[in-house]
Amino acid sequence: MKIKSLFIISICILLFACEEKSKQQPITEGTYIGTFSRNGTYSNVSLTLRGGEFSGESDLLKFPAICVGRYIVRDNSIIEFIDDCVWTADFDWRLILYGEWKYSYENDILIIVNSIGDKYTLTKK
DSSP states (O other): OHHHHHHHHHHHHHHHHOOOOOOOOOOOOEEEEEEEEETTEEEEEEEEEETTEEEEEESSTTTTBOOEEEEEEETTTEEEEEEOOOOOSSSOGGGBSOEEEEEEEETTEEEEEOTTOOEEEEEEO
16 A cells, blocks of 8 residues: 555656746747837847848947847747857947847747846837
């Protein structure tokens, strides 16, 4: 009887300990338009994602600084941008679209947020 109880308890622990993976939609390639925000300041941006490469622009100079480069999507929750441009030292380089960002994607709306709270809210064109 002890073995049967121990077996049932073990099965219950395994079932409840398993974490369900995110069922988020994968990012669809294409052009996105929307806003970038940092500390209450906004700009209009466009971002194109295609074949592992990105390009984009902002209506405000270097706010944010979007150029061209590559991107990698990991774990259906992280997107990493590798910027291929050369930049001058006359602005805050944290404004460059670079590094790891958390994202959510649903119904053609892409939200990208970095560790300091910068946020892109984009809609697929």
